Amino acid sequence: DHITRNFLEPDFLLSDPLLTFKSKGHSKERAIRSDLPLSLGEEREYVLDPVPLPPTLAQRMGLVALPPERLSEDEWTLVKARSVQQRESEQPCAICREAFCLKPQVLLSCSHVFHKACLQAFERFSGRKCCPMCRREPYETRVIHDAARLFRNHCAVRIQAFWRGYVARKWYGNIRRTVCPKDKRLRRKFLEAKLQELSDDFVRRCHTDAEAFLSDIDRSLSSSRRVFRLLERKKHVAEPREDDWRRIQSQVTQRGAGDCPICLTALCDPGATPGSSGFKLHQRGRRSVLLSCSHLFHQVCLDAFEAFVADRSPACPLCRSRYHKKLI
Template sequence: MAMRKGLKFKTSNKLVITSAAFQDHITRSLLLSNLSLSDPLPRCKREGPRNPQARRTVQETGLQWQDWREASEYVLDPAPPPLTLAQKMGLVAAPAERLMEDEWMQVKARSAQQGESTQPCAICREEFRLQPQVLLSCSHVFHRACLQAFERFSGRKCCPMCRREQYETRLIHDAARLFRHHCATRIQACWRGYVARKWYRHTRKTVSPKDKRLRRKFFEAKLQELNDSFVRYCHTDTEAFLSDIDRSLSSSRRVFQQLESKSVSEPQENDWDQIQSQVIQRGVRDCPICLTALCDLNLPTEASRSDHQQQGRRTVLLSCSHLFHQLCLEAFESFTADSRPPCPLCRSVYHKKLI
């Protein structure tokens, strides 16, 4: 009898504990469901990292929490609630354990292999760009705001793509990094295009083309540009400007003529003797034009010089102390365009005397 009463008492106690455990589990589940319906992600907008070590790292590096938040990746889900009595007793299945860092890396690698960050968000069908994005434990990626709105209006935590329930979320920045890289690539391409177009325009203005027709147009444009610049430079009338140039040239020409006439005067008889002595001292023997022998000025008598004169090879002495055959000098003067030709050797204006 006593044993039956003990067994009934133990059975009743076990039923009481089991019912209490189930009641506690149901109560907590209802509270959590109501909380999730009111705010699916209640701790997404936290002020700092949950990990004290991460907070200490942010303080040591001197970074602001916002900067660290934009540069790092972290799990958005809150810490799991403690196990209920029913879960501890094994009456109800315990929730799955949180993913470790290595498992998150595998999920992220699978998402990158599928190209989730390169495609638009599956909820709003817009590009991610710099907007916050979240990675689910099922390797799908969405806008953070889109996932919050989906959970709020669906009333449950279910992946919009694969319908997986009770997933974990992690904030990532893959799409933002890809968008910055794409923007930098476009900026560099635009800059290179601008530099190439600028170089091409400069080359077209400075280097003439090889084709004859294009080359002719190139030089015609250059000549027209020079004419236009010359006309723009002349602020006054062009005819008046050219007449001023003519007057200045004529005045300069008169000045040079006066200087030339003053600098060269006809030598006197004594001067010719000095010039002849200079020629004798130099020992000139050949005509610089025809390279044949001249009359020797050192001959003692005039009879010896008469032989050269009879042959028509008379010698001319210039005021610059140079000797030439008369015929050679006359031929040189006839072929010279100047009204008063200079000496063939020293290029100075001269007076001449027959010897």
């Protein structure tokens, strides 16, 4: 309650509009209506209707009916109890359909509750004192503060809930940062975070020469570029000449390659004589292909391998190097 009251203007009380403060220099003078005692607080409930005039001569002689008597305090207590039972103060104003909050509210003798300003506007608009809900007329009005108390309690509860939530989240975050969880996956993440934190702290504490560090990075980049340039050169293999092909073929002959590494069947010998097995294979179309890397394959097998590989320039199935091929 004291938290919400601090936000109110010190010189103006919404709960009691009949109390006004006038500032004169450094002193404040309190002007109160003559019918209100000085010792009443801001939560005082009072009847808003003016004091009835004394009966006229005709009323005293019985010629004119006397006006209805004003409700006593006990009767107002019963009316307010009925209003509390109907939860009138917890519902919005029936005229403007807005919550009461801290705005002045009035209780009618028919136990209905409205904003004071809304009821006055309704009376000016209709031209008579008729309850907007039950159409009872006439009625008496009394200023109450039930909705203001409920609103303060609601604000205090929300403030406490937000504060407790903040404290709980802060406590839980501290627990997660300091206590290792039991779950394997969470424990692994916790230990990784701790290790990273220690590593960062160690790096911050170490004295490093920035110029030397940057020069090392430059040297590493230059060496990497040099290696990549060499690799690019190796990718582009120059086509061998006739002398190179004869030298490569002599290497194959010296090595004695007899089977195709892909299908594991016998290779045809280009120098085979008629009637031999190599000559028969040569006649059947199982011709051999010599690669520039000195490896020998069946032409059909190598064509199938190149069709299977998605690369436009496939590598040798044995040594993985780029090649040129020659049919022998």
